[in-house]
Amino acid sequence: MTSKTVTIVGQGYVGLPLAQAAARAGWRVHGLDVTESLVEALNDGTSHVDDLSDADIQEMLGLGYRATTDPAVVADSDVVVICVPTPLGDGGSPDLGAVKASSRTVGDNLTEGTTVILESTTYPGTTDGIVKPILEMASGLTAGDDFQLAYSPERVDPGRTDYGIKNTPKLMGGMDDASTQGAVAFYGSFIDHPVPMDGMREAETAKLLENTFRHVNIALVNEMAKFCKELNIDIWEVIRGAATKPFGFMKFTPGPGVGGHCIPIDPNYLSYEVRNQLGYPFRFVELAQEINNSMPRYVADRVGELLNEHRKPVNGSEVLLLGVTYKANIADQRESPAMPVAEALRDRGAVIRFHDPMVENWNLESGSVTREASLEEAVKAADVVVVLQAHETYDLEKLAADAKVMLDTRGAAPKPAVRL
Ligand SMILES: NC(=O)c1ccc[n+]([C@@H]2O[C@H](COP(=O)([O-])OP(=O)(O)OC[C@H]3O[C@@H](n4cnc5c(N)ncnc54)[C@H](O)[C@@H]3O)[C@@H](O)[C@H]2O)c1
Incomplete structure (x- = not known):
């Protein structure tokens, strides 16, 4: 059991189950979110995601978990994980607004020795090219020397019961060995199979390959369904x-x-x-x-x-x-x-x-x-x-x-x- 502290930024479908897993593994967990009403509901023991019940949230509160809108919690954290939304913006281009805003918030409160991990799904180069400079500029610290930085994509499949956080292998790629090991040390405390990767871009791209693979194969059978119907084939x-x-x-x-x-x-x-x-x-x-x-x-x-x-x-x-x-x-x-x-x-x-x-x-x-x-x-x-x-x-x-x-x-x- 560890007595270390983690701040999980974004308490949605990804951040909340992660907070639960970390709290159960003995981490002191801060759930940082910008949505006031959500933070209040969580601290009252009410869940808003399918995979967690109200009883789960109450168990987490009993283990010391607290949701908060106060970014000062970042300062006393050994690990900070960013799980904010990455939707599409106007014209279908990536909208990294929440990633940028949360990186700034983390950077403003970052202290030496912290491991910062991005979990949000995003295009290759985001952790190095967008998150890193914002963290460095806001904190005045240098990534690699003063804090660790890694990318670790989430693979949660909502509603699935045979594979959850614990038994789904998890990729983690750091900007250097120490960063990868920082991520492995955190996730390894509650995940059976941490998978270290050689780099952040490879970890980012692996996640996108997984989802593109599904997208393409679903399209394949959808197209076949249409012409099979016309050919009178089931x-x-x-x-x-x-x-x-x-x-x-x-x-x-x-x-x-x-x-x-x-x-x-x-x-x-x-x-x-x-x-x-x-x-x-x-x-x-x-x-x-x-x-x-x-x-x-x-x-x-x-x-x-x-x-x-x-x-x-x-x-x-x-x-x-x-x-x-x-x-x-x-x-x-x-x-x-x-x-x-x-x-x-x-x-x-x-x-x-x-x-x-x-x-x-x-x-x-x-x-x-x-x-x-x-x-x-x-x-x-x-x-x-x-x-x-x-x-x-x-x-x-x-x-x-x-x-x-x-x-x-x-x-x-x-x-x-x-x-x-
Ligand atoms: N839901 C899934 O099944 C799933 C699976 C794999 C990966 N992902 C990825 O994980 C990321 C998070 O997705 P999600 O489904 O958990 O989103 P979500 O919308 O359920 O939750 C995101 C939370 O982040 C909060 N937030 C937004 N901006 C913030 C900020 N600046 N600071 C702090 N909190 C902020 C929101 O209030 C919200 O509570 C996305 O990149 C998504 O693509 C999701």
């Missing part, structure tokens, strides 16, 4: 067959589009930097984007076809969307493809209804929708039911039998549901 059976190969193949499945804060966003960071530094496109990313972004409209087209087979126009038909979060069994709606699916159908005059066990009120750009009170009645009443997320609480066999028509975009419902 893509789900194709994938089931291919996935029996024990080597050289990894299973990905089609769907209504990619969501969340990683797959639709992170590969852009890489393509932006390739274009910015080298002047040419990262074609795989751009193609994957084009295909995955086309899926919500494809789902709307398929709904139109199914209604047509039943002699109904989209205009005026009641469409019930099941599961509007970006993945199954979690409440996170960020970048969910359900939104463009609903907007495309509304544009064509459909009456949108929805049900999701984890979302009560769903705010669409064209106005909010309230969850159907009775799933059973809503399924029976709708002209078409569209499964966007197969949450495990859904009895899809029964729902498919009850629905007039069901379009299943996840390949999870049995016949008579029609698959994407």
Whole structure:
């Protein structure tokens, strides 16, 4: 057990589980955030992320964890980890505003001997070219001599139970050996497999390779789903067959589009930097984007076809969307493809209804929708039911039998549901 202190900057989906792991390993943990209401809720023992319950936060508080908006906590910390958002800005370019602002805050309060680690997903060169100069300028200290600096990407998969912080290998690349070892010493106190890397840029790029790999492979099966439909080939059976190969193949499945804060966003960071530094496109990313972004409209087209087979126009038909979060069994709606699916159908005059066990009120750009009170009645009443997320609480066999028509975009419902 250690009695050292860590400040974790950003108490969201990444920072909060990290704070929990560190607190359980005996670290004194400060959870630094700029959102006052969030800090108050955490100190009152209330969680806002799917993977942590209120009881988890209360346990953390019992272990000495405190959330705060006061950056002075950085000064008495042995380690500072930055886990702030890295969204896309105007025109789809990286928005490093939170990384820059938090680096400045850390730099203003930094003391000698501290190890600073960036966890936010970002393009190669950010830790060295952006975070380092801000820390040095704000603190008057020199990276490498006075403090250590490393990059260690987060690999959390919200809602996943077989792999968590402890048993997922974690990459860490420092600006020098001492920095890498500083990161290994911190994470190694609660992670089974720290993976030291030769450099920060390699660690940054490895994270983007992982997410681009998913993006591209999802696009591959999405494109195949479209032409298999036209060729009258069952893509789900194709994938089931291919996935029996024990080597050289990894299973990905089609769907209504990619969501969340990683797959639709992170590969852009890489393509932006390739274009910015080298002047040419990262074609795989751009193609994957084009295909995955086309899926919500494809789902709307398929709904139109199914209604047509039943002699109904989209205009005026009641469409019930099941599961509007970006993945199954979690409440996170960020970048969910359900939104463009609903907007495309509304544009064509459909009456949108929805049900999701984890979302009560769903705010669409064209106005909010309230969850159907009775799933059973809503399924029976709708002209078409569209499964966007197969949450495990859904009895899809029964729902498919009850629905007039069901379009299943996840390949999870049995016949008579029609698959994407
Ligand atoms: N959520 C995931 O599954 C996941 C997985 C891997 C990597 N990531 C990456 O981790 C980073 C954080 O993502 P997240 O999902 O935890 O974001 P989040 O939005 O859930 O949380 C970020 C927190 O940072 C706070 N914040 C913003 N600016 C700040 C500042 N200047 N100082 C202090 N706090 C500040 C916000 O108030 C918020 O509470 C991103 O780069 C993301 O791409 C996320």
